[in-house]
Amino acid sequence: MTSAISVSKLTKRYGEIEAVRGIDFEVAAGETFGFLGPNGAGKSTTIKILCTLADPTSGTARVAGHDVVSERDTVRRNIGLVFQDTTLDNYLTGEQNLRFHADLYGVPKVAFGPRLRQVLEMVGLWDRRGSVVSTYSGGMQRRLEIARGLLHAPRVLFLDEPTVGLDPQTRVSIWAYINDLKAREDITIFLTTHYMDEAENCDRIAIIDHGKIVAIDTPEALKASIGKDRVQISTADDPAAIAALGEIFGLEAGVHEGLVTFSVESGEHFVPKLFESLPVAIRSVSVSRPSLDDVFMSYTGKTIRDAEASIGDRNRRIATRFGRR
C-alpha cells in the first residue's frame, strides 16, 4: 500500500525567509502522525503545502497518492481539514454548514443524508443540527468542524491544533471522538498540537525546527532517545546556581517555566549530591522521567510552554498572512 503522505526535498521560501528548508518524510496509511515544532519552525507552512493552500518552492509532496501541485483538486477531494481558527458560517445551522460542504465537495446526493447522520452522531451533534452555529459552544463548533472535515470521507484528515483554546474537559472529549474515529474509519490523521500529552496519542511524531525535521519516531522511541531525567530546582539565586552547576558538575542548565532546569542520567541519585555541593540555597526540587516535553526541549532548546507563550503573536501573523493572499 502506498504512503498516505510522502514528502521529498520540500522547500518553501517567502522572499528572503526560507520557512521550510528541504524536508523528507512519509506517513503510512492509517497512521496518526503528530507534527510538532516551535512557532515559526515551518510547521504551518508545511501543512499549507500539504493542504494545497500554498505551492512549494521546490521538492514534491504527495497526499493520498496525488501530487499537491499538479493534482490539486484530487488531493483536495481526498483530504479533510480542521483548522485552529473556525471556518464555519455562524449564521447557518449545523446541518446547513454541512450541506454547503457536501455540495462543494460533490458528495453524492443519495449518500448525504445517511452520511450527515453518521458524522453528526459521531460528534454528538445530531440533536443540535437545526440550531444556528452561533448558539454552539466553542467545543461544539470544533466538533462540528471535525464532522464537516469527515463528511466527504477523506483518506487523510488534517487537524491543525484541534483542541487549542478549549477547556480541559472539552479537550478530553475531542480526543475521545478522534480515537473513536480512528477505530471506525479507515483514515490517516495528520495533526499538530501544543499539548504534549495529546501528542502521546500519535503513532509517530516528527519535530520540525528552523525549517528542518530534527526528529521523527514513535513517542516511546523518542523518549528513550533522550534517556535522561529532567531536574528542576527553585533556588535563591538562579544565575549563581546555573554557574555552579556548570563549574561543579559540568551541566548545562537553563531557566524554563521560571525554574532552573537540566538533564541528568539518574535524577534520584543526583539530588543528594546536589544538596551537598551546590553553594546556593535550594527551595524545591522536582525530578521527572523523560516526557515528550523533554524530547521537544532537547531537540528544539525550548519547552513547549515557552513555545506556546508566543502563540498569540503567531495567530496574528497567520491572520495577516492569510489576509494578504
Place this chain on the structure above:
Amino acid sequence: MAQDTVSRDALGAQPPDLTELIRVAVPEGSIRADLRAVSIVWRRELIRFRTDRLRAVTSLVQPVLFLFVLGTGLSRLASRGLPAGVDFRTFIYPGVLAMSVLFTAIFSAASIVWDREFGFLREMLVAPVRRWAIVVGKCLGGATVATFQGLIFLALAGVAHVPYDPLLMLTLVGELLLLSFTLTAFGVMMAARIKQIQAFMALTQLFVLPLFFLSGALYPLNGLPPWLTVLTRIDPLTYIVDPMRHAVFAHLAFGQVLNRLSPGITWFGWSVPLGLSLGIVAAMGLTMLGIAIAEFRKTE
C-alpha cells in the same frame, strides 16, 4: 460508550458500515460539480438574506426618503420643468429604484470580506472546485438578493404614479437584475483586494453617492453644463437609469412629451441606443467578474 449504542439503534436500517460510503464519495471533478458549487454559494446568500430581515428593512429607508421626502419637497419647484400632469416623483422613481439595489448589491459583496475575517472564505477556497464557481455563485447570489430588495421598492410604484403594467414590471425587474449583477461584480472585485471591512465600507460610501448623483437619477441628461455632461456619461449607472426611465415613460407618454422626459444618452450629439446602453452595463459586469475571478485564482 452509551452514545455509541444510542446512535447504532437510531441508525436502524441505514448502513452502519462507513467504508462503503468512503469509496463512493470521491467523484471526479466536472462542470456539473462546479455548477453544484455555484448553486450552493448562491443559495447561501439567499438563506442569509432571509434570516437578516433587518437588512431588508434598513436598506429601504434611504430610497424611501429620496422618493417621498426629497421627491415631495422638490415637486412644487420641479413641476414647472415638467409637462402638465407629470409628478416629479414619477420622474425620479426609476433612478431611486436603481438606488434601492445599489447598497444591497455592494454590501452582499462585502460578505466576502466578512467571510475572510471569520474564516469561512477558506472553507470555500480549499474546496475541490474551480474558483470561478465560487465567484460566480457569489455574484449571482448578490444579484438575486439585491433584486429582491428592488422588488420591495417596486411594489411602491403606484405611490409614484407608475402603473403596474406587467410588461413594464418585467422590463424593470430584468434591468434591476442586470444592474444588481454588475454592482455585485464590482463589489466582489473590490473585496478580492480589500481585506478590512472598515476600509471596504468607507470605499463604498465614497463611490455610492457620486455614482447616484451623476447618473441622472434626479435630473434629465440634456441641457447640462459641459463638465456635468461629461461626468454623467462616465458614470456607469447612467446607462441603466436611462433605459429604466425610458421604460417607465414609454408607458406613460408619447412623442414630444416622451422626448422631453427621457431624452436619452448622447455622445457628442449621437444618441446611444437603449440596447447599447444595456450592453455597456453587462460588459462592465462581466469584465469586473473576470477580474474578480483572476484575483481569487491566485495562490500563495
